[in-house]
Amino acid sequence: xxxxxxxxxxxxxxxxxxxxxxxxxxxxxxxxxxxxxxxxxxxxxxxxxxxxxxxxxxxxxxxxxxxxxxxxxxxxxxxxxxxxxxxxxxxxxxxxxxxxxxxxxxxxxxxxxxxxxxxxxxxxxxxxxxxxxxxxxxxxxxxxxxxxxxxxxxxxxxxxxxxxxxxxxxxxxxxxxxxxxxxxxxxxxxxxxxxxxxxxxxxxxxxxxxxxxxxxxxxxxxxxxxxxxxxxxxxxxxxxxxxxxxxxxxxxxxxxxxxxxxxxxxxxxxxxxxxxxxxxxxxxxxxxxxxxx
Amino acid sequence: xxxxxxxxxxxxxxxxxxxxxxxxxxxxxxxxxxxxxxxxxxxxxxxxxxxxxxxxxxxxxxxxxxxxxxxxxxxxxxxxxxxxxxxxxxxxxxxxxxxxxxxxxxxxxxxxxxxxxxxxxxxxxxxxxxxxxxxxxxxxxxxxxxxxxxxxxxxxxxxxxxxxxxxxxxxxxxxxxxxxxxxxxxxxxxxxxxxxxxxxxxxxxxxxxxxxxxxxxxxxxxxxxxxxxxxxxxxxxxxxxxxxxxxxxxxxxxxxxxxxxxx
Ligand SMILES: Nc1ncnc2c1ncn2[C@@H]1O[C@H](COP(=O)(O)OP(=O)(O)O)[C@@H](O)[C@H]1O
Ligand SMILES: [Mg+2]
Numbered sequence: 001x002x003x004x005x006x007x008x009x010x011x012x013x014x015x016x017x018x019x020x021x022x023x024x025x026x027x028x029x030x031x032x033x034x035x036x037x038x039x040x041x042x043x044x045x046x047x048x049x050x051x052x053x054x055x056x057x058x059x060x061x062x063x064x065x066x067x068x069x070x071x072x073x074x075x076x077x078x079x080x081x082x083x084x085x086x087x088x089x090x091x092x093x094x095x096x097x098x099x100x101x102x103x104x105x106x107x108x109x110x111x112x113x114x115x116x117x118x119x120x121x122x123x124x125x126x127x128x129x130x131x132x133x134x135x136x137x138x139x140x141x142x143x144x145x146x147x148x149x150x151x152x153x154x155x156x157x158x159x160x161x162x163x164x165x166x167x168x169x170x171x172x173x174x175x176x177x178x179x180x181x182x183x184x185x186x187x188x189x190x191x192x193x194x195x196x197x198x199x200x201x202x203x204x205x206x207x208x209x210x211x212x213x214x215x216x217x218x219x220x221x222x223x224x225x226x227x228x229x230x231x232x233x234x235x236x237x238x239x240x241x242x243x244x245x246x247x248x249x250x251x252x253x254x255x256x257x258x259x260x261x262x263x264x265x266x267x268x269x270x271x272x273x274x275x276x277x278x279x280x281x282x283x284x285x286x287x288x289x290x291x292x293x
Numbered sequence: 294x295x296x297x298x299x300x301x302x303x304x305x306x307x308x309x310x311x312x313x314x315x316x317x318x319x320x321x322x323x324x325x326x327x328x329x330x331x332x333x334x335x336x337x338x339x340x341x342x343x344x345x346x347x348x349x350x351x352x353x354x355x356x357x358x359x360x361x362x363x364x365x366x367x368x369x370x371x372x373x374x375x376x377x378x379x380x381x382x383x384x385x386x387x388x389x390x391x392x393x394x395x396x397x398x399x400x401x402x403x404x405x406x407x408x409x410x411x412x413x414x415x416x417x418x419x420x421x422x423x424x425x426x427x428x429x430x431x432x433x434x435x436x437x438x439x440x441x442x443x444x445x446x447x448x449x450x451x452x453x454x455x456x457x458x459x460x461x462x463x464x465x466x467x468x469x470x471x472x473x474x475x476x477x478x479x480x481x482x483x484x485x486x487x488x489x490x491x492x493x494x495x496x497x498x499x500x501x502x503x504x505x506x507x508x509x510x511x512x513x514x515x516x517x518x519x520x521x522x523x524x525x526x527x528x529x530x531x532x533x534x535x536x537x538x539x540x541x542x543x544x545x546x547x548x549x550x551x552x553x554x555x556x
Binding site: 158161162164165168169171172173174175176177178179 | 342344347369370373374378379381385387388389390394395397398399401402445446448449
């Protein structure tokens with residue numbers, strides 16, 4: 001069963017990257033950014049489009065840059081001008097952005113599956129007797145490094161301290177001279193970067209490449225953020241792992257779970273989310289006040 | 294230095310919270326603004342720091358200048374950049390951040406070396422904060438939190454430090470410590486605007502004082518002289534009315550209805 005465990009860990013680590021971006025943006029700018037999923041798709045699309053020209057690693061940088069720039073553009077052009085609007089209006093606006101971006105990206109992807117050119121391709125290694133795609137292992141390693149780097153920045157950098165202060169009390173942060181606009185901008189930038197990294201692994205083996213179905217995959221990062229608690233960084237990490245594990249084990253036991261219907265792997269994360277929210281509306285690590293947003 | 298002229302502020306479409314208020318804080322001076330609950334004291338500080346918009350308030354007329362520059366046109370961060378810094382009502386420390394991180398936030402606008410020097414200075418002023426520097430703000434006592442709030446503001450290198458009811462909810466012994474610290478800060482050259490309901494404390498700190506009543510300045514003068522007036526004695530120093538003869542006129546029909554800060 002070690003294959004399922006590694007699949008779950010790997011999926012979980014990647015969902016955590018995506019959920020982390022969602023949570024950081026919420027903490028820094030009080031926006032529930034439902035357009036976050038399209039940052040992942042945009043990153044994957046640019047990587048897929050450029051890997052022949054730039055080589056894989058150049059294309060990865062291009063994809064990450066594209067996701068980051070897209071995040072900044074959405075923040076500056078769409079969110080910033082209406083930042084005093086009710087939280088709910090902003091959230092629905094981002095859903096609109098998501099629909100528009102995804103429609104366009106999916107139209108561009110077409111019916112084909114676009115490879116991103118990961119050099120490890122569909123290679124697999126044997127671990128404890130089971131075959132594990134190299135993509136899964138690289139995903140875990142890279143995600144752990146990226147998350148570790150993020151946590152260091154979050155804890156020690158001036159931006160990290162300023163961001164946590166602003167998340168706690170925006171008015172007081174401003175009274176001490178912090179520029180909330182800049183804090184928010186950096187948060188969106190970081191979210192875009194995390195999305196661009198996640199894109200590489202969500203399109204790798206066993207997935208054959210970038211296909212329109214990526215939209216549904218990315219959607220599972222939202223229950224990850226909610227399970228952990230919208231305003232909690234550790235929550236995003238734990239939530240990501242829970243969703244990844246749930247999905248991996250649901251797929252592994254698909255035949256036993258047949259009576260629940262097909263596609264159980266896709267549904268389970270949302271079921272888990274509903275159960276967690278019924279018991280703890282603020283999520284596992286969230287704070288009560290934000291549950292009422 | 295700070296000059297508020299004919300300032301009027303309204304919240305939403307309600308009655309004005311400030312009406313034609315004028316006051317001045319000279320360079321290096323210390324000025325108190327007294328007034329009971331709901332008089333408009335906090336509103337004045339919000340106007341100076343330009344945070345009224347957050348509370349759906351608006352300065353409808355008048356001006357606020359600092360060294361001749363109009364503050365009403367600057368945003369909050371830029372005003373801090375002019376070294377006009379506020380210690381907000383209720384201390385508002387970041388409870389989940391450590392003491393040291395709270396101070397870091399205050400010093401974020403200045404360079405690393407400058408911030409380190411400011412922090413050493415704050416720790417000298419408040420050794421208690423140094424002892425507790427790795428603890429979360431929420432674990433501090435009320436007095437320590439007030440010290441942290443003042444220290445955090447000092448990190449921003451204020452030329453004018455504005456304190457909104459620093460004595461609120463503190464034991465008398467702590468209140469006199471706070472007063473002493475504020476006097477020391479003033480003696481070191483920083484101008485002070487201290488807002489208080491505790492007139493005893495504020496008049497002990499400030500050279501000059503204004504009294505705000507229902508949004509208007511009703512009285513101002515040197516602290517020493519103001520202490521002697523009947524109105525101050527009646528309203529804020531807790532003397533009984535037979536001591537000062539006839540009741541002060543401002544007591545008549547005075548509404549002291551508390552206004553709870555709701556966010
Ligand atoms: N956000 C707000 N919305 C509406 N009215 C407010 C708001 N804040 C303060 N007020 C009103 O403005 C007046 C002055 O309040 P405030 O400045 O807080 O007084 P003080 O600090 O002297 O106790 C009060 O009548 C209060 O009800
Ligand atoms: Mg007040």
